[in-house]
Amino acid sequence: MTSLHNLMSMTDRVVLVTGGAGHIGRAISAGLGELGASICLVDRSQPALDDARRELxxxxxxxxxxxxxIDLENETQRVGMVEAVTEKFGRLDVLVNNAGFVGDSTLSGWAVPFEQQSIATWRRAVEVNLTAAFHLCQVLAPLLRSSSHGAIINVSSIYGNVGPDMSLYDGTAMGNPAAYAASKGGMVQLTRWLSTVLAPDIRVNCVSPGGVARGQPAAFAERYVARTPLGRMGHEDDFKGAIAYFASDLSGWVTGQNLMVDGGWTAW
Structure with a gap:
C-alpha cells in the first residue's frame, strides 16, 4: 500500500504557475516546492518574478x-512558453492556471455600474482569465501527456460559481465586473470539458477561492466576514493544501472537480 507521504511527494516533478509573482502564486509555489517540485513562475513583470524567486x-x-x-494577453508569447519550458526543464508535469485579470478602481470600464462596463476591458479580462488558460492547456498538452503524472489545475473564483451580493460594495470604490464573473465561470466549465477530453493522460481540476484579505475597505471586509461561515476572509496559505492535493498523486483518481476554498461562502 502506498503511503500518504509518497502520494503527496512532488519530487522530480516540474510545475508551471501562471501569475506566479502574485500573492497566491507565491504561496502555492512555496507549498509545491516544499513537496519537492521544481517551479517555473510565469508573470509579466521580471522584477516581481525576481523578487518571488528570491523569497521562495x-x-x-x-x-x-x-x-x-510573459504577457498572457500576447498569443505569440504564450506559444513561446513551450520551447522555453522544454529548454529549462525538458519536461512539464503540472500546469497551474492561476493568473487573473482582476483590475482595480482606476481601470476604465471595470469597477463601475453594469451599464458603464467597457467592451474593451471585458475583452482583456476574458483573454487573460479564460482564453490564455485554454491556449496554455492546448500548447502544453503534449508535454503534460508525456508525464505519467500530468495534471492541470485551473483557478476560478466564488464569482465563477455564484452571483455577487452588491450590497457588500456600498460606499466603497470596489466593484464586481461581469467580465470577471463570466471568465471565471468559463474556467469551471473548461475544467469539466478538458477533464474528459484529455483523459486518461492528464487530470484536470479546479479550485475556486473566496475573498482574500488584502487591505480592503473596513466596511467591505466587515460585511464579507459577517457573510462567511468560518468568520474571516482568506489568506494565501489557505490555498496551498488544495493545490497540493490536485497536483500530487493524492488525487490520482480525481478529475473534473471544482473545489470551493471559501470559508463556506457558497454553502448558504
Whole structure:
C-alpha cells in the first residue's frame, strides 16, 4: 500500500504557475516546492518574478525556481512558453492556471455600474482569465501527456460559481465586473470539458477561492466576514493544501472537480 507521504511527494516533478509573482502564486509555489517540485513562475513583470524567486529560495534553499516573463494577453508569447519550458526543464508535469485579470478602481470600464462596463476591458479580462488558460492547456498538452503524472489545475473564483451580493460594495470604490464573473465561470466549465477530453493522460481540476484579505475597505471586509461561515476572509496559505492535493498523486483518481476554498461562502 502506498503511503500518504509518497502520494503527496512532488519530487522530480516540474510545475508551471501562471501569475506566479502574485500573492497566491507565491504561496502555492512555496507549498509545491516544499513537496519537492521544481517551479517555473510565469508573470509579466521580471522584477516581481525576481523578487518571488528570491523569497521562495530563501524559504526553501534547495528549491529550483525558474522564471518566464510573459504577457498572457500576447498569443505569440504564450506559444513561446513551450520551447522555453522544454529548454529549462525538458519536461512539464503540472500546469497551474492561476493568473487573473482582476483590475482595480482606476481601470476604465471595470469597477463601475453594469451599464458603464467597457467592451474593451471585458475583452482583456476574458483573454487573460479564460482564453490564455485554454491556449496554455492546448500548447502544453503534449508535454503534460508525456508525464505519467500530468495534471492541470485551473483557478476560478466564488464569482465563477455564484452571483455577487452588491450590497457588500456600498460606499466603497470596489466593484464586481461581469467580465470577471463570466471568465471565471468559463474556467469551471473548461475544467469539466478538458477533464474528459484529455483523459486518461492528464487530470484536470479546479479550485475556486473566496475573498482574500488584502487591505480592503473596513466596511467591505466587515460585511464579507459577517457573510462567511468560518468568520474571516482568506489568506494565501489557505490555498496551498488544495493545490497540493490536485497536483500530487493524492488525487490520482480525481478529475473534473471544482473545489470551493471559501470559508463556506457558497454553502448558504
Amino acid at each position: 529560495q530563501t524559504e526553501t534553499p534547495d528549491l529550483r525556481v525558474e522564471t518566464l516573463c
